[in-house]
Amino acid sequence: MNKRSGIKSKKRILDAAMKVFAEYGYAKANMRVIAKASDISIGGLYLYFKNKEDLYLTLMKSRMGDFAGKTMESVKDINDPAKALGIFIAMSLNYAKKHKELILVQGREHGFAFGLEMKRKFFRKQRGLIENIIRQGIQSGTFKKVDVQKTARIIFSVIRGFVLSIVVEPDSLFSPEECSNLILNGLIRRNNK
């Protein structure tokens, strides 16, 4: 079982590591299991990654990049701010639901010092997107004159909370439509209906 492409091996390791990390979390996942899942030897892992932390960080960086890219792309050409917000929310929730693995791994390592900066960067980026949508909405008169940053934080919190629910209570999720609807229109009844 010798002689394989280095690139393929690296990819195989990353894919396998994702599954293992998702199942056990960083601390409990061990290199032997990852090696076996990658169909490579323990020593082989260290050919491609400096150590366990390097493997984890490389993995998270690449997967979070995908995530951010997808959501970003989904709103860039929408002009109606209400619609843009709805689509952003829908994209985020659906992507999260479809890629539970990533959430699981992330969910298990929230407090870790390493990787924290990476997460913050990701979150800031996502929040920036929401801020832009809100700003446009205010400018066009569609939205109220709210505090852009704080409102973006609240909306982002809903998404983040949803994502967390996937880990803890996968059975009690809500739909993107209802979520957008509540945020856009609020809970209090007005005029007629």
Added chain:
Amino acid sequence: MNKRSGIKSKKRILDAAMKVFAEYGYAKANMRVIAKASDISIGGLYLYFKNKEDLYLTLMKSRMGDFAGKTMESVKDINDPAKALGIFIAMSLNYAKKHKELILVQGREHGFAFGLEMKRKFFRKQRGLIENIIRQGIQSGTFKKVDVQKTARIIFSVIRGFVLSIVVEPDSLFSPEECSNLILNGLIRRNNK
């Protein structure tokens, strides 16, 4: 340094364990450090707790009980549903901010199989509270006729997301007032202002 009250020792261990778990997370926290922080021997720990898991679970159960009790008490006598929701949100956010330790520990162990049921129970209880408020709001005509359960989930998600932010980005929190305002009134502008 002998002869101490068993009850006091147990309490001392729990308090110390909270700090250690908060700093290191479950997996990385070790019994030696907890023992030292509790001013007791390693063996001493095992007089009060069957093992590490038992210690962790006992700790979480008691602290989450407090948390739930406080928020519950804060809304039980409020009749105006909008106000009740606002207070519940404010209580939750403020309590979370004030007791970051608990959040930290929880935040670090989200995926763990053990303790998951306990968390679910807690979450269901909290969500039930929100549902009741919404139901009252609809009945009294203050709120729209929304889907009670799903709306409660969304609102609870905001709170959960906020709580998560405490761990990841303590500098980008939002105020309870703005949060309630967005949920109650929505983002879209109406009529005049």
Added chain:
DNA sequence: TTTATGCCTGAACGCTTGTTCATGTGAACT
């Protein structure tokens, strides 16, 4: 004083972990 009881100790055990390194192997080039 002897015995019993409750609280406490920490060396020692067995196991798991991340990481290293001497060694092996096959394909490509000379």
Added chain:
DNA sequence: AGTTCACATGAACAAGCGTTCAGGCATAAA
């Protein structure tokens, strides 16, 4: 054919972990 080089191996090492247990000490009861 020999040489080189990238890819791969897994036993071995050192460190850390949770847990146990034979024993110690102080107070209360006999």
